[in-house]
Structure formats: C-alpha cells, structure tokens
Amino acid sequence: MKSNHTPETLAFQDGKLSLIDQTKLPGELTTLVCETVDQAHDAIYRLVVRGAPAIGIAAAYGVCLARNANSSPSRQAYLQAADHLATSRPTAVNLFWALDRMKDVIEATKDDTQLPTALLNEAIAIHDEDRQMCKAMGRHGATLLNDCHAVLTHCNAGGLATSMWGTALAPIYHLHEQGHSIEVFADETRPLLQGARLTAWELAQAGVPVTVLTDSMAGSLLRSGKIGAVIVGADRVAANGDAANKIGTYPLAVLAKYHDVPFYVVAPSSTFDLKLASGDLIPIEQRPREEVSCPHGVTIVPEAADVLNPAFDVTPAELIAAIVTEKGIIENPNSASVHAMIGGPSQP
Ligand code: MRU
Numbered sequence: 001m002k003s004n005h006t007p008e009t010l011a012f013q014d015g016k017l018s019l020i021d022q023t024k025l026p027g028e029l030t031t032l033v034c035e036t037v038d039q040a041h042d043a044i045y046r047l048v049v050r051g052a053p054a055i056g057i058a059a060a061y062g063v064c065l066a067r068n069a070n071s072s073p074s075r076q077a078y079l080q081a082a083d084h085l086a087t088s089r090p091t092a093v094n095l096f097w098a099l100d101r102m103k104d105v106i107e108a109t110k111d112d113t114q115l116p117t118a119l120l121n122e123a124i125a126i127h128d129e130d131r132q133m134c135k136a137m138g139r140h141g142a143t144l145l146n147d148c149h150a151v152l153t154h155c156n157a158g159g160l161a162t163s164m165w166g167t168a169l170a171p172i173y174h175l176h177e178q179g180h181s182i183e184v185f186a187d188e189t190r191p192l193l194q195g196a197r198l199t200a201w202e203l204a205q206a207g208v209p210v211t212v213l214t215d216s217m218a219g220s221l222l223r224s225g226k227i228g229a230v231i232v233g234a235d236r237v238a239a240n241g242d243a244a245n246k247i248g249t250y251p252l253a254v255l256a257k258y259h260d261v262p263f264y265v266v267a268p269s270s271t272f273d274l275k276l277a278s279g280d281l282i283p284i285e286q287r288p289r290e291e292v293s294c295p296h297g298v299t300i301v302p303e304a305a306d307v308l309n310p311a312f313d314v315t316p317a318e319l320i321a322a323i324v325t326e327k328g329i330i331e332n333p334n335s336a337s338v339h340a341m342i343g344g345p346s347q348p
Contacts, residue, residue, distance in 0.1 A: 007031055009160050010049060010057055012123065015068060017061045019049045022160055026201040037065050037081040044088035044095075047192065051161020052235045052271050053130050056094030059085045060123035063102045067116050075106050078115060082106075090283045091244055091312050092235040093273045098126050127163055133268040134165040136326035141171030141231070141266050144322060144329070145182065148228030152218065154187045155246035156198035157233025157266065167233040167266040169203070171324070176208050183209040185227065189246060190215055191292045191309065215248050222259040230256045234267040234323075241317030241333025242279025243267070247310055253319040262321040269325055272342050277335075279314035287311050 007029075011018045017034040023046060024030055032048050034040045040062030043049050049058045059082075066073045066081040082099045089095060102122055109118045145151065151172065158166035158173075165173045175182050184203055189195035196212045203210040213221060221227060230252055234243040243249075243265045256263040276282060287309045293301035301307055323330040323338075330341045 009054055009163065010061070010127070012061045012064070012120070012127075015064075017043075017058065017065060019043055019058065020160065021048050022050055022198060023048055025160075025197050034062070034065060035068050037062055037069070037084060040065055041085055041088045044085070050194070051156060051166075052092035052094040052233065053133075053162040053167070053268060054160070055089060055092050056098035056270060057123070057127050057130060057163060059088070059095050060098040060102055060126045063099070064116070064120050064123055072113070073115070075109075075112060075115060078106050078119065079103065089285055091285045092271075094235075094268075094270045097270045101126060130163040130268070130270075133270070133326035134162050134167065134170050137167055137266050137268065137324055138165055138170030138174035140326070140329055141168075141264070141324040142174040142178075142180075144262070144264060144324070145171050145175060145229060145231075146180075149181060150183045150185060150226050150228055152185045152187070152221065152227045152230045152252070152261075153199060154195060154215075154230075154232050154249050154252055155189045156194040156202070158199055158202045160198050160202055161233065167268065167271075167324075168231045168264075169199070170266065171231070172203075172208060173206065176206065183211070185211050185213055185221060187215045187218060187248065187252070188212055189248060191295060194246065218252055219255050222255050222261055227261055229262045229264055231264045231266060234265050234271050235312055236276075236282050237265070237267055237272045237323065237338070238276040238279045238282060239272075239274045239338055240278050240335045241320060241323060241330065241338050242282075242314055243317070243320060243323070244279060244282045244284065244312045244314045247313050250313040250315045250319075253315040257319050263315075263319055264322050264324060265315070265320050266324040269327060269342050272325075272338070274339070274342060279316065282312075282314055284313070285311040 021032040105122045158169035186195040186199040236244045289307040
C-alpha cells in the first residue's frame with residue numbers, strides 16, 4: 001500500500017542495496033545505498049532498516065555485497081560477511097534465520113564461480129517469500145478484526161518493517177483494501193518513536209486514519225472502550241508462544257488483559273525460534289544511553305543519572321489471545337499449539 005512515488009523499503013539493484021533511510025522519516029524520504037558489507041551492518045545497527053523481517057532481508061542482500069570488495073570472493077569471504085552481519089543486532093531471529101539460509105547456500109554450492117548468482121537468488125527468494133507471508137498474515141489476521149473499527153498498535157510492524165504491508169499492519173491494509181472502515185491508534189514508542197514517525201507516516205500514505213498517542217496514554221484509551229483489539233508484531237517468538245517485541249509491548253498486553261481487549265501478535269514463521277523453550281531465553285538488545293538521555297541532540301537526563309535502554313521486552317503467551325502467522329492462527333498459544341502450527345502444513 002504505497003503511493004506510486006514511495007520507494008521500496010529495500011531494493012537490490014546493480015549490485016547495491018538501497019534502503020529507505022528510516023532514521024530520517026517522516027521529515028525526509030531518502031534512500032541510503034549500501035555498497036559494502038560494513039555499510040549494510042551499520043545500516044542495520046543504526047536502524048536505517050529495522051523491523052525483524054526487513055533486517056533479515058537486508059542481511060541476506062548484505063552477504064551479496066561481499067562481491068563489491070573482490071569480484072570473485074572466496075566462500076570464506078562470504079562466510080565472514082554472514083558472521084559479521086550476525087553481530088549487527090541480537091534480538092530479531094529473522095536476522096539469523098536469513099543468514100543461516102545464506103550459509104546453507106554457501107555450503108551447498110560446490111563451484112565457487114556459481115556462488116554470486118546462487119547467493120543473490122537466495123536473497124531474492126527470501127525477499128519474495130516475505131511478500132507472500134505478509135499477504136497471508138493480512139488475510140488470516142483480518143478474520144479476527146471483522147467487527148473491529150479501531151485498533152491500538154505499538155512500534156512499527158508495517159511495510160517499513162518488512163518487504164510490504166508488514167505483520168501487525170497487514171490485516172489493516174487487507175481490510176482497508178476491502179473497503180472496511182478501520183482506524184489505527186499508534187503508540188509513539190519511546191525512545192526512538194517508530195510509532196509516531198513510521199507507523200503514522202506509512203498509514204497516512206496509504207490513506208488509513210491514524211492517531212498518535214504517547215505511550216503513557218494507552219491505559220486511558222483502553223479504558224475508554226474505543227479499542228477493539230491491540231495488535232503488534234514480534235522480533236522473536238519462543239516455542240511456548242512468549243513473544244519479544246519493542247519495549248513497551250508487555251505493559252500494553254497487561255493493560256489489554258485488564259480491560260478485556262484481545263491482544264494479538266502477528267509474526268511470520270521466520271520469527272519463531274523453536275530452539276528456545278520460553279521467552280526468558282530470548283536475548284534482549286541493550287541500546288546506547290544517548291537514545292534515551294539525549295533525543296534529537298537535546299540532553300534531558302543529568303549526566304549523573306544512569307539510564308535503562310533495553311530495546312525489547314517479552315510478553316508471556318498467557319497474555320496473547322492469538323498469534324497470526326502466514327500458516328494460520330494460533331489461538332491461546334502454548335508449546336503444543338505453536339509446535340502444531342509452525343511445524344505443520346499451511347492453511348489455505
Ligand atoms: O528496534 P526495531 O524498530 O527494529 O523494532 C521493531 C519491532 O519491535 C517490530 O514490532 C518487530 O520487529 C516486528 S516488525 C514486522
């Protein structure tokens with residue numbers, strides 16, 4: 001759901017990776033071009049490209065950039081590129097999922113001269129599959145929102161966080177396309193304001209009514225009875241259905257439970273980490289102090305004070321009414337239902 005003038009969140013052309021620079025939105029719509037593996041690593045770390053699925057796609061193309069340092073890189077150089085990109089951010093498992101796929105291709109391609117083409121094809125496949133998964137999550141998720149006229153979301157889990165449409169916003173775009181009237185309330189999402197800057201920007205571009213609130217307003221908004229559902233994305237879902245997402249998601253789930261509003265997580269199978277038994281094992285990224293203490297270059301915290309800046313929190317499965325995946329909907333997620341859906345066949 002982009003206007004004709006909006007570039008793709010990510011694109012790979014002429015051996016270079018172009019990214020919408022999300023650090024500049026909504027003030028400036030510009031693209032950043034990465035020509036080296038280091039530049040792709042830096043773009044992921046600085047949140048030029050962000051959101052779990054988009055990080056995975058960017059990293060897959062990032063491996064292909066090893067070719068720009070040496071026209072015929074060795075398999076070792078590609079493996080080093082993958083290992084380096086894996087250090088860019090720790091929480092979104094899509095990063096490791098995509099890099100593992102790229103490493104599998106390196107292992108399986110016996111003729112080194114075939115590596116550049118084989119790796120680019122795999123990165124394109126990861127990108128294409130993400131588009132299909134977003135569409136399918138939109139279709140499945142929309143069935144939960146048919147009677148809903150307003151939802152609350154947190155962070156940005158839309159087209160800017162994926163190849164298109166997003167995860168949590170995919171059902172909204174699906175319903176909007178079908179002429180269903182639905183409005184979105186977007187938490188601003190401290191400290192980096194992905195809700196205010198990105199979710200509001202992309203929904204407005206698509207013509208979906210959107211209202212931004214500060215994170216601390218969510219409780220009174222839920223109490224007002226206006227919100228039919230809370231819907232968010234995820235960076236990693238453990239085997240028991242516990243879900244890590246942007247810091248501030250967990251308190252929102254607690255508030256939703258108290259106010260009897262269903263809390264939905266939307267995430268593709270690439271965001272599940274079935275190796276982790278519970279959310280307690282999910283690594284949580286700690287970001288620099290300045291993101292909290294000095295937003296937009298203005299110091300708001302005295303030097304003498306410490307600052308907490310975890311980028312994510314974990315919502316226990318018991319607070320999640322359903323997890324929407326491209327394969328179908330996991331109601332009341334737990335280890336058995338997660339295993340059955342993520343290991344099982346797709347629903348039409
Ligand atoms: O730090 P960010 O902006 O990468 O965090 C993104 C989120 O928390 C999203 O909600 C999540 O990745 C799901 S994106 C479809």
